[in-house]
Amino acid sequence: MSTVVFLGGGRITSAMLAGLRLAKVKDRLVVHDRNDGKLRALKRLYHVDVERDLLKAASVADLLIIAVRPDSVRDLLRSIESIRRPTLAVSVAAGIPLRRLSKALGAPLRWARAMPSPVCRIGRGLTAVTFPATLPRQDRKRIRNFFLNVGQVVEIPETKFDAFTVTYSSSHGYHALATLAKAAQEAGLDRNTALLASAHALADGITVWRDGKHLLKSLLEEATTPGGIAEATIRGMNSSGYRRAVQRGMRDGLRQASLLARGK
Numbered sequence: 001m002s003t004v005v006f007l008g009g010g011r012i013t014s015a016m017l018a019g020l021r022l023a024k025v026k027d028r029l030v031v032h033d034r035n036d037g038k039l040r041a042l043k044r045l046y047h048v049d050v051e052r053d054l055l056k057a058a059s060v061a062d063l064l065i066i067a068v069r070p071d072s073v074r075d076l077l078r079s080i081e082s083i084r085r086p087t088l089a090v091s092v093a094a095g096i097p098l099r100r101l102s103k104a105l106g107a108p109l110r111w112a113r114a115m116p117s118p119v120c121r122i123g124r125g126l127t128a129v130t131f132p133a134t135l136p137r138q139d140r141k142r143i144r145n146f147f148l149n150v151g152q153v154v155e156i157p158e159t160k161f162d163a164f165t166v167t168y169s170s171s172h173g174y175h176a177l178a179t180l181a182k183a184a185q186e187a188g189l190d191r192n193t194a195l196l197a198s199a200h201a202l203a204d205g206i207t208v209w210r211d212g213k214h215l216l217k218s219l220l221e222e223a224t225t226p227g228g229i230a231e232a233t234i235r236g237m238n239s240s241g242y243r244r245a246v247q248r249g250m251r252d253g254l255r256q257a258s259l260l261a262r263g264k
């Protein structure tokens with residue numbers, strides 16, 4: 001049995017563990033975090049092993065997942081630099097490039113990056129992976145298969161990683177849902193009906209597109225009667241800067257990724 005060790009037992013680790021349990025993976029799952037309370041909760045919820053000693057945790061890993069916040073990665077790697085066992089390591093930390101990871105801690109670690117989504121909690125995640133040219137084929141396969149347990153996997157070049165990270169976040173959906181539902185309440189709906197109507201507008205419409213039978217352009221036309229209410233609503237949103245707001249948000253996200261990459 002292979003041992004997968006998560007360093008960092010926060011939000012994304014918790015979502016991944018839920019998805020991995022749902023998928024009934026056979027790997028031994030071990031988590032290290034500096035907060036005892038989080039470890040106890042993860043053990044109770046997902047029946048994982050917990051290891052309070054960081055170096056001991058890292059030393060038993062066949063697959064090591066670095067899941068601390070980007071500004072904690074350097075110190076964490078420093079604390080495990082005496083690791084001797086050849087280990088495949090995957091960083092899920094946003095923004096931090098492979099060259100910085102392998103500079104902070106090189107061999108015996110073999111590095112890759114992944115960007116999983118918390119939607120992996122229900123097995124419908126989307127994970128981008130990227131590999132250095134030197135990473136052996138069986139390591140790439142191991143990583144792809146691991147993340148396939150919790151949803152779809154796409155391999156992209158590292159140069160596209162930040163753009164993917166800024167785009168794919170499920171926070172966009174939650175943010176759009178919260179914003180639309182708030183406006184619906186202001187228009188007179190009660191909270192539950194506002195959320196129900198907004199969730200249908202966003203999620204169910206997009207599910208039709210994901211079925212793959214219809215073009216986005218045709219679906220948009222179908223839902224927008226000329227001279228009707230939807231058309232007027234979209235026009236109002238666009239003329240108030242909807243597209244500009246989204247582009248501006250994306251730019252700010254990319255700028256943050258580049259600050260993280262430089263360790264700021």
Ligand SMILES: NC(=O)c1ccc[n+]([C@@H]2O[C@H](COP(=O)([O-])OP(=O)(O)OC[C@H]3O[C@@H](n4cnc5c(N)ncnc54)[C@H](OP(=O)(O)O)[C@@H]3O)[C@@H](O)[C@H]2O)c1
Pocket residue numbers: 007008009010011012013032033034035038054066067068069070072075076092093094115116117118
């Ligand atoms: N959340 C997401 O949707 C998502 C998606 C994809 C990728 N990611 C990436 O995943 C990483 C973790 O994000 P998150 O949202 O899960 O953050 P989080 O909830 O803050 O989890 C990180 C955990 O690691 C712990 N930690 C930090 N330094 C440590 C150390 N030296 N030793 C032991 N434990 C340590 C933190 O403890 P303290 O709280 O005490 O600092 C915290 O419990 C980030 O790099 C992020 O970019 C997140």
